[in-house]
Amino acid sequence: MPTEGLAISGQLAALNQIQTKLIDLGFEFGPRLFVAALILAIGYYVGRWVGRLLDKVLVRLDLDVTIRQLLIRTTRLLVLVLFLILALQNLGVDLLPLIAGLGVAGAGIALAMQGVLSNLAAGLTIVFTRPYRVGEYISIVNEEGLVESISLFSTTLSHPDLSRVVIPNRMIAGEILHNYGEIRQLSLAVGVAYDTDIGRALALVEEVLCANPRVLREPKPLVQVATLADFSVSIAVRPWVNVPDFAETIGELNRSVLETFRVNGISIPVPQREIRLLGTGSQLPPA
16 A cells, blocks of 8 residues: 555656646746737738738739739738748747758658649749730640639639630640630631622621621621632631630521521522433444
C-alpha cells in the first residue's frame, strides 16, 4: 500500500506540474496568440478593403476582367502575407529558418506539381498577352466555343451544343488559335439555273438578308457569283452575325432564300446528266 500511495502521489505531482506549466504558458503566450489572431483578422479585412479600392481604380482604367481579378487577388494575398509576418513576429518566431524551410519545401512541391505549374505559367502568359478575352468565340486544339471564363489554370468555353469545354492553359499556349471575336461570318451557297437573271437573283438574296434581323448591317454582307458549276451558277452568301445567332441564322436564311426563289419563279436546279446510247448500226450484207 505505501508503494501504491507513493506512485499515486507522484502521478498527482506530475499532473500538478503539467497544469502549472500550462497555466504559465497560457499567461506567457495567451496575450501574444490573441494579438496574433487579431492581427490576422485585421489583415483579412484590410486586404478586402484594398482589393475593393484597387478594383474601382482598375475599372476606370478599362482593364480586362481577367487581369483585373488577378491583380486584385494578388494584392489581397500580399496584404495577408504582410500581416501574417507581423503576427509571427509578435509570437517571437524566427523568420529566417522558416523562410529557408519554406524554400526547400517549395522546391519539392514544384517538382511534384510540374503540370500545375506549367498551367499556371501558361495562364499568366494568356492573361497578359490576351490572345482572346471573355465573350469572344475561339477555335483551338480541335475545340471551339464562346470564352466563358479565363483562370490561371484553365479556360472554359461554352459550346454550341450547350455543354462546357474546360481546356488546360498549357494546351492553349503555343498552339494555333482562331479568334472569331464577337461576330462570325456565315458561308452559304445557293445554285440557280444558267438561264436565270443573275442580277435579279442577287437582288432577291440581298432582300432576304436585309429582312433578317440577325444579319448585321456592318460589315456589309457579301453576295456574289462564286463558281460556274456543271449544271448551275453558284451564288455565295456570306453575311456577318453575332456569335450567339450563328446556328439559328443559317437555317433561317436557307429557308427564306428557298421560299423567295419559289415565289419569284427562280429554279434551283438539281444535278442532271445527259446519257446517249450509241447503237452499232445494221451490218451490210457482203457484196
